[in-house]
Amino acid sequence: MIPGYFLRRGAELAVLAAIVAACLLDGAAQAKDPVPLPPLRRSIPAASPIIPLPRPRPTIPLPGEVVTEPAGPSECQLRMTTDIALIEPLHHITGANGCGIEDPVRLSAVMTKDKVRVAITPAATLRCTMAEALTNWIREDVAPIAATLGAPLGGVANFDSYECRGRNRVFGAKISEHGKGNAIDIKSLTLANGRSYELTDITVSKPMREQLKASACARFTTVLGPASDGFHENHVHVDLAERHSGYRICQWAVRDASDLIPLPRERPADAPPREP
Ligand SMILES: [Zn+2]
Numbered sequence: 001m002i003p004g005y006f007l008r009r010g011a012e013l014a015v016l017a018a019i020v021a022a023c024l025l026d027g028a029a030q031a032k033d034p035v036p037l038p039p040l041r042r043s044i045p046a047a048s049p050i051i052p053l054p055r056p057r058p059t060i061p062l063p064g065e066v067v068t069e070p071a072g073p074s075e076c077q078l079r080m081t082t083d084i085a086l087i088e089p090l091h092h093i094t095g096a097n098g099c100g101i102e103d104p105v106r107l108s109a110v111m112t113k114d115k116v117r118v119a120i121t122p123a124a125t126l127r128c129t130m131a132e133a134l135t136n137w138i139r140e141d142v143a144p145i146a147a148t149l150g151a152p153l154g155g156v157a158n159f160d161s162y163e164c165r166g167r168n169r170v171f172g173a174k175i176s177e178h179g180k181g182n183a184i185d186i187k188s189l190t191l192a193n194g195r196s197y198e199l200t201d202i203t204v205s206k207p208m209r210e211q212l213k214a215s216a217c218a219r220f221t222t223v224l225g226p227a228s229d230g231f232h233e234n235h236v237h238v239d240l241a242e243r244h245s246g247y248r249i250c251q252w253a254v255r256d257a258s259d260l261i262p263l264p265r266e267r268p269a270d271a272p273p274r275e276p
Pocket of ligand 1: 160178183184237
């Protein structure tokens with residue numbers, strides 16, 4: 001009995017030792033070759049427009065919000081194929097005080113015409129048509145303009161997208177276009193070489209930022225930056241607000257250092273000659 005017991009016990013210990021050794025080896029291999037992150041969830045492949053989008057991710061409603069599953073992908077979502085952007089459809093959001101989005105998507109990346117993936121960080125929750133306008137701007141204007149800085153565009157920093165709030169976060173103010181998923185605040189651009197450029201940084205190329213402003217004002221009905229209303233000194237807001245008169249707002253003072261340091265006054269003609 002006793003020798004048999006020890007034999008069985010010994011065999012069990014050997015198996016246990018083998019398992020521990022295998023785990024240690026596996027751990028070492030994992031440390032050397034980290035497990036890659038799962039690929040991004042894809043939207044519609046470009047060549048197969050009939051393949052349906054994945055079911056919208058269930059949205060956890062905030063207090064006062066109601067979310068409903070849409071009947072199917074909208075025409076806008078069908079246009080946003082994977083060769084243009086990576087989107088994820090969301091449930092319709094009906095918020096309090098007139099907030100909400102009828103056709104919301106989460107935009108996580110834009111694909112440039114050179115097939116470079118431009119990450120939107122964090123991913124932006126927007127009305128699909130706003131996501132499409134932003135995508136077109138990034139693909140057709142922002143990427144080529146940013147590339148003049150020396151490397152392809154790699155990322156866009158999203159400062160704020162959908163948020164149920166009053167304009168400029170003022171309580172009781174008219175609902176901001178952010179509350180309709182119709183606006184995004186952009187902080188900076190990052191190039192593929194890792195360098196970041198804030199849109200309101202006076203040391204960043206002024207001609208480049210002037211081009212960004214001109215292109216934004218041509219596409220969006222509202223563009224607000226520094227010197228607009230005091231709430232946009234460190235980012236740029238763009239939206240697609242609809243106004244009866246077709247009125248557009250383009251207020252972004254693109255400044256550089258010369259705008260902040262006053263030039264010396266011109267020397268009066270009758271001033272005494274300078275000391276040598
Ligand atoms: Zn904004």
